[in-house]
Amino acid sequence: MTLELVGHSSEQDRAAPLLIRGMTVSYGEKPAVFSADMALRAGEMTAIIGPNGAGKSTLLKAALGIVTPLAGQAQFFGQTLDAVRGRLAYVPQRASVDWDFPTRVIDVVLMGLYPRLGLLGRIRGNHRDEAMGCLERVGMEAFAKRQIGQLSGGQQQRVFLARALAQKADLYLLDEPFAGVDAATEKAIITVLKSLTEAGKTVVAVHHDLATVVDYFDNVLLLATQVIAQGPVEEVFTKALLEKTYGGRLSQAVMPESAVS
Amino acid sequence: MLLDALLFQLGYNAALVMIGAGLLGLAAGMAGTFLFLRKRALVSDAISHATLPGIAVAFIVMEAFGGDGRSLAGLLIGAICASALGLAAVTYLGNRTRLSEDAAIGAVLSVFFGFGIVLLTVIQAFGYGRQSGLEGFLLGSTAGMLRSDATLIAVSAALTCAIVLLMRRPLTVAAFDPGFARVSGQRPDWAEAVLMAVVLAVTVVGLKVVGLILIVALLIIPPVAARFWSDQSTHVLWISSIIGGLAGYFGAALSAIAPDLPTGPIIVLCAFGLFLVSFLFAPERGVLASVLRHFRFRRDVHMRQGLLALAQGHPIFEDLTLKLLIRAGFASADGVPTDTGRARAAKALRDEARWREVRGDPAFERAAARYDGLTDLSDVLTEDQLREVDARIGPPVGAA
Structure with a gap:
């Protein structure tokens, strides 16, 4: 369980951090995601975008084994999920968590260390220092002793990101990290994510704000149950493809000026 | 008199019962904390009521084969089988059908309990000479408990505590954020299974002391009371186990002085007393x-x-x-x-x-x-x- 990951063979490093093949997930009879393929490029930031109910979160959850797909496979760094769990960090949607839970900010970040600590490993001073360091990176160190329910939505999101940082992963998967957060939090999160990709880590986020896609991301995957297109922002984030993704739901107001026409 | 009881002056058996009840309360407080955090507290009610037909069937089988129908170990095995069946039924109804979990709990609880009462009546009607004493399992009765019974209870309660302590991290993460737990390899499904096994163990072990009707209180009241004292799950766990342990110990002591009173309700009232103190006087969160x-x-x-x-x-x-x-x-x-x-x-x-x-x-x-x-x-x-x-x-x- 406690896997120390120091060096990886060059062959593994060349493999895509996440490769999804033919993923189909269905809640009931209607597929939420149908035969989706996806490949992440290492060291870059990818957005999964699409209309409500397009299966964006479901695709991530299926890849991570949180929901069981009907068909399809996901490979991480060329290996199965179980082999590389220690290299992944997942930030779930804020709404999926019980915020009344009796736990403090610092304890949530320490949860990121549990896989390394195992069942019995004691939490020591250096673990606490490490967790505080992660909180500092998201600007939440002053809140370490607060009960998590007392935080605003944006602050909760930053604490989640700090927990992911504590996992020291190579691939960060975030589900709607910017949903319902304030401007300061959005800025803090994107700064951290950019520093991660600069350090060679890979980031993929479910995203819903078309206006910021060009500023924030290197690649996009357009999803509307099926994958419409994927690739670098400048090639794929076009008016034509967005219309194809959103159909009638893409009003002119939503259409960002940054979209390539 | 109470002081004598508390200081173990009422004889070896009474002392053993009190230690057993204390350990049971400790284990219930721990297991209950995670049930409470998972918001599945009432599942334990279905589990406990489902034990009754198991106890009755075990009694009938043991008598039919010429054994002693009152053997505690045999009765508890019957209870385990029946309550596992009840738990499986709740889980199946909750996950695989359109029934929500509370409806599933209500259905399973009443059907199993009703069946158990019918079996008890049958046992009485057939007039087993040595009256079974099975009613003691409804509300708990420590009077006349054998030394071996008390030892069995104490040892299994201690084991349960050990398991919960060992699993506290996966249990905590599974309750707080199951998606994160799964991705980071902390197996929330296993944690859930362990939790249910532990709750089942506490319930079955507690049958003799607290009784199947009220054991749910010993699982729920301590964590709810402990929540008033702390915002940290580890502290809630410790405080809850202490409250449960004290309630079990005091309740058994009181019951040793007044053997006519059923033990279960006394223990539950002790727990309620501690809850009341927490509810009113806890710093920060108390009323x-x-x-x-x-x-x-x-x-x-x-x-x-x-x-x-x-x-x-x-x-x-x-x-x-x-x-x-x-x-x-x-x-x-x-x-x-x-x-x-x-x-x-x-x-x-x-x-x-x-x-x-x-x-x-x-x-x-x-x-x-x-x-x-x-x-x-x-x-x-x-x-x-x-x-x-x-x-x-x-x-x-x-x-x-």
């Missing part, structure tokens, strides 16, 4: 503390508003505000500010102006987040920052 906090807050708000009104020469309409100002010596009885009142009012107004400046400046975002209309800005910013703010808003206006 008393929150009432006091509310009054203090209201006083601070009125004081601040009163000072601002004085500073701006507004009339004060609220009786409470005026009373507070007069009592503090900031105003005379007709609402005219005194000299100290004028100085304090100017200070409050100044603070208000500083806050307005800080909250309008994104550079002070973190400080601005601490705005509550009451905190003094000088408690939030450093001297240098304050000087910078002051430089921007100019010298104080209207200061005496």
